[in-house]
Amino acid sequence: MKNIQERKERRWMLERKLASSDVPKEEQINLIKDLERKETEFMRLKRHKICVDDFELLTIIGRGAFGEVRLCREKKSGDIYAMKKLKKSEMLMRGQVEHVRAERNLLAEVASHCIVKLYYSFQDAEYLYLIMEYLPGGDxxxxxxxxxxxxxxxxxxxxxxxxxxxxxxxxxxxxxxxxxx
Known part of the structure; x- marks a missing residue:
């Protein structure tokens, strides 16, 4: 019931924000449909708790301040992704939790050919994992x-x-x- 209430609140907030903006009606409808699609996808993913064991780790393709990015293969589908593995203690120590949360939210919300697509995010006791579209070529x-x-x-x-x-x-x-x- 809590999830249903939160979902209704997110839709209400979007509708309220759109009502006070000058976004064209057709785009407002598309944004509401997009939110509904994401909410449905989220609920589907929530039923299956995904974890690092669901992926075959292939090779490291990058390193950053909090961790690494690996090429990985989802065991069930065989699909290739980029797995960003962030050490939670490093994020806390450097005061970057809100920045990382904003990055995750942005990747989850923004559907654009210019922004890498986020497929999954999950965590364990030590790490936060972002499973993203793999785009060969680097940064x-x-x-x-x-x-x-x-x-x-x-x-x-x-x-x-x-x-x-x-x-x-x-x-x-x-x-x-x-x-x-």
Whole structure:
């Protein structure tokens, strides 16, 4: 019953927010349908408690401040994903829990070809796991280290993609900030 009430509250909050905005009616309907689809998907996933054992860990494709990103294969389907494994104690120690929570929420909420898709998130006693779409090619830092200098056309392409990504985030009322404390 608690889940049903929370679901109703999320829909009511979205409807209230849309009513006080100047979003076109057709887009409002699409946003409500999108929320309903995500709520249904969430409930389906909640019935099956997914864990790290559901994946075959393949190779490390990146390291960050709190952990690593691995290429993995879901055992049941054979699908390939990127698994971001974040050490919870590091996040707590560095005061980054809210930032990581915002990242997870953003990835779960924003459906855009410019933003990597989040399929699952779960945790155990030590780690938080984000199972995301695998996009071969790496990140911008890797590209810049490999290429050293980008041609003007390539730079324009990546700048345009970055602008589209930030715009899609803003459309969902997230503010992207590159400043650090």
């Amino acid at each position: 911008m830092m890797t590209l810049l280290m490999r290429e050293d200098t980008l041609t003007e056309n390539v730079a324009k392409f990546y700048i345009a993609q970055s602008v589209l990504a930030i715009e899609s985030i803003h459309r969902h009322n997230y503010i992207h900030s590159t400043t650090r404390k």
